[in-house]
Amino acid sequence: MEIRLEDVEKVMELAGVDYYTAKEALTKAEGNLDKALEALAPTGTSVGDEIKDMIDKLKAKVKEGNVDRVQIRKDDEIILKVPVNVGIIGGIIGAAAAPWALIAGTIAAFGFGCKLEIVKKDGSTDEIV
Numbered sequence: 001m002e003i004r005l006e007d008v009e010k011v012m013e014l015a016g017v018d019y020y021t022a023k024e025a026l027t028k029a030e031g032n033l034d035k036a037l038e039a040l041a042p043t044g045t046s047v048g049d050e051i052k053d054m055i056d057k058l059k060a061k062v063k064e065g066n067v068d069r070v071q072i073r074k075d076d077e078i079i080l081k082v083p084v085n086v087g088i089i090g091g092i093i094g095a096a097a098a099p100w101a102l103i104a105g106t107i108a109a110f111g112f113g114c115k116l117e118i119v120k121k122d123g124s125t126d127e128i129v
Helices: 005-015 019-028 033-040 044-064 084-093 097-110
Strands: 067-074 077-083 114-120 125-128
Touching: 005 019, 005 033, 019 033, 044 067, 044 114, 044 125, 067 084
Parallel strands: none
Antiparallel strands: 067 077, 067 114, 114 125
């Protein structure tokens, strides 16, 4: 069985894993790309729990203050920016969960290759791990 470099790169890209992990998954799946990706996919419960933990940490940081916006970054590209005042306005009109749901949905959709960051009013960023 030959594992092609293109397949390893594809698994790396889609699963957000390193070369060794991608190659190992393909080897175990006997070169089947779909089976390798399925084996690397996180379980539904752990994904939900991890996203919930990230959102809880994010909410705590926002509550501390000095946060201008929240952004989700995948590699060097910013996928989503949410100004903190959107959450405040949402709370006033009764839709406070909407920004958090949007952030959680984006993380779930793009996977855990994403970084959740807060941008402070002075322009510095902190990553939520």
